[in-house]
Amino acid sequence: MGETIPVAVPRKGRPLETVLERFARRLDVADLADEITSTLRHEKALTKGTLEREGTSVYHRLEDYSTVSDPTKPEYTLIRDDRTGKPRRIVFDSVTIPLTEVEGVSDGTEVLLVGREEPFRALRTHEFALGFDSADLVLEEVVELRPEPLDRIGDVNARIDPADTDVQVVTGLGDTVYHTLMGTPETVPSATSIDRDFLEAYQGELCIEPRYERLVQAVLGTKTLDGVDFSYPRDDREEEAAIAETGLGVYLTMTGSTARDHGLLLGERLFPSETVLLENESEITESVATVRTVLNGTDLETALAVGR
Incomplete structure (x- = not known):
């Protein structure tokens, strides 16, 4: 047997x-x-x-x-x-x-x-x-x-x-989707790449899901996040809408269509989620x-x- x-x-x-x-x-x-x-x-x-x-x-x-x-x-x-x-x-x-x-x-x-x-x-x-x-849970926990x-x-x-x-x-x-950096045209200067280098020089709020706080810290590195304060969507807000209100954020994207519907520019794919x-x-x-x-x-x- x-x-x-x-x-x-x-x-x-x-x-x-x-x-x-x-x-x-x-x-x-x-x-x-x-x-x-x-x-x-x-x-x-x-x-x-x-x-x-x-x-x-x-x-x-x-x-x-x-x-x-x-x-x-x-x-x-x-x-x-x-x-x-x-x-x-x-x-x-x-x-x-x-x-x-x-x-x-x-x-x-x-x-x-x-x-x-x-x-x-x-x-x-x-x-x-x-x-x-x-894979997200591994980054979130250990x-x-x-x-x-x-x-x-x-x-x-x-x-x-x-x-x-x-x-x-x-x-x-x-089954890959990506944690993607995204922002509004008002927050990101014209012809500027929305990437880790931009974020390292950025001072202000970064909108993320609360459960992704440790994941984002691991992916971006604590040095990059100097001067950055996390904010979180309210219970009644879609993540992309909350990021549009904040000006800059990180969220999961596959095609990015929903983010664009909220007027967001898609930046660097920070990390794959599978x-x-x-x-x-x-x-x-x-x-x-x-x-x-x-x-x-x-x-x-x-x-x-x-x-x-």
């Missing part, structure tokens, strides 16, 4: 979809990935109110979706969503994926995907050897703050103090290393490729 290797994954959203796409490509489980993704998108639409609520209760839908008797079928669970009224929302809980068709894997070896609100923290507490989470900026993703692991955690980044999955494969080095066994190899690979087109 082979081993079952648990892997922590996000419970919902783009990071979970990216992980499922990775498993679909590497392990030929496209139907399973599509089933989970479509179910969670449907439930998100119900929670947001963009889809008319069905006659069945959330508890009946949860029972219909989950197959407790067969671990190779997905199970789901309920959480309180942070939207108005705190509705209950169906999210991913677990599923088992056999690896019998993968070359070099012992017969009977399985991967158990386990949903976690914060997979990175579950790895830090040694609950899992492998997991997937946003990367050392230094005067010089963090320019390359390859430097992330070097900035993680091994006395603080055994978790390291293995690779990214390619879903990443993580490992707790102290928990790696031969079987875990084999699973890690299956999930890693040269086919990944990622800004976060750190290599092994």
